[in-house]
Amino acid sequence: MLRLTAQDRCNRFMGTLGDERVRSYCAGLDWSSTVVLGAFIDGELRGVGELATVTRFPRPVAEIALSVEAAWQNLGIGTLLLRHVLNMARNRYVSRVYMMCLIDNRKMQKIARKFDANLIIEDGGVEGCLWPSWPNYASLMEEAATDGRAFFNAIVGPQQPTRH
Numbered sequence: 001m002l003r004l005t006a007q008d009r010c011n012r013f014m015g016t017l018g019d020e021r022v023r024s025y026c027a028g029l030d031w032s033s034t035v036v037l038g039a040f041i042d043g044e045l046r047g048v049g050e051l052a053t054v055t056r057f058p059r060p061v062a063e064i065a066l067s068v069e070a071a072w073q074n075l076g077i078g079t080l081l082l083r084h085v086l087n088m089a090r091n092r093y094v095s096r097v098y099m100m101c102l103i104d105n106r107k108m109q110k111i112a113r114k115f116d117a118n119l120i121i122e123d124g125g126v127e128g129c130l131w132p133s134w135p136n137y138a139s140l141m142e143e144a145a146t147d148g149r150a151f152f153n154a155i156v157g158p159q160q161p162t163r164h
């Protein structure tokens, strides 16, 4: 996140944030309610998808956020991260997923629309709402396969990402 450009950091956090605030944001992640998915290229972290559960009852509601390092944007990584993060939400019985972005963040809006997000303009920002389906065998297997690939890469070395 510290490697994001000033504009991308502003887009990610919906405002200007100094290095210290970014560090304390990362250090303060609540791992009991947050899942973070990393996109590693040649062993280097280039993109991050976050799924944070904000309420659990009556059914879990979560927020998602994405960030991809500038040199690796427009290669499909953001779309791939969102697909996997939504699948993780689905497997955790999340009923609604929210995404917030600035009005001029057309890229994020375009990605969200690929997954049938309902986008609403609110207070100078855009709120996207997505409704993951009920989990099934295929969605559980997809997450297990992603975990398996990550484990394999960690043991035998990095592989190139494939575009889906």
Ligand SMILES: CC(C)(COP(=O)(O)OP(=O)(O)OC[C@H]1O[C@@H](n2cnc3c(N)ncnc32)[C@H](O)[C@@H]1OP(=O)(O)O)[C@@H](O)C(=O)NCCC(=O)NCCS
Pocket (backbone or CB within 6 Å): 007, 008, 009, 011, 012, 064, 065, 066, 067, 068, 069, 072, 073, 074, 075, 076, 077, 078, 079, 080, 100, 101, 105, 106, 107, 108, 110, 111
């Ligand atoms: C938003 C972000 C995650 C997208 O990641 P990415 O890896 O570039 O996304 P993808 O490559 O999967 O998709 C980008 C799409 O936007 C399109 N796009 C690029 N520039 C665009 C623009 N100016 N206007 C509209 N669409 C644009 C691309 O053509 C692509 O669509 P396609 O797949 O149909 O060709 C990345 O730009 C980022 O990290 N931004 C800073 C942080 C942020 O804004 N996070 C969102 C708020 S949580």
